[in-house]
Amino acid sequence: MKSVVKFVRESEGTVINGVPRGSVLGPLLFIIHVNDLPSWIKNYMRIFADDTKICSITSELNDCARPQADLSLLHDWTHKWLLSFNPDKCKAIIAIL
Numbered sequence: 001m002k003s004v005v006k007f008v009r010e011s012e013g014t015v016i017n018g019v020p021r022g023s024v025l026g027p028l029l030f031i032i033h034v035n036d037l038p039s040w041i042k043n044y045m046r047i048f049a050d051d052t053k054i055c056s057i058t059s060e061l062n063d064c065a066r067p068q069a070d071l072s073l074l075h076d077w078t079h080k081w082l083l084s085f086n087p088d089k090c091k092a093i094i095a096i097l
């Protein structure tokens with residue numbers, strides 16, 4: 001069975017922002033864009049692709065302010081660079097040892 005693919009050409013226009021899908025340059029531009037994020041955070045942090053993790057070990061009740069301070073700094077960072085986090089994918093994991 002043969003497949004027929006038809007192409008439709010849209011009118012040309014100027015691209016204001018964004019990166020074409022499947023681009024090699026896209027991931028590099030994203031890394032450059034978020035490169036300063038670790039300098040804002042005081043706790044242990046890992047960034048992989050578009051996934052960001054902040055880890056904090058607390059042994060006393062007043063240590064709980066440190067992760068909250070980092071979340072506030074993340075909020076400020078997102079407003080500065082106009083890059084938001086997806087609230088549906090944000091999670092907090094609390095382990096009591």
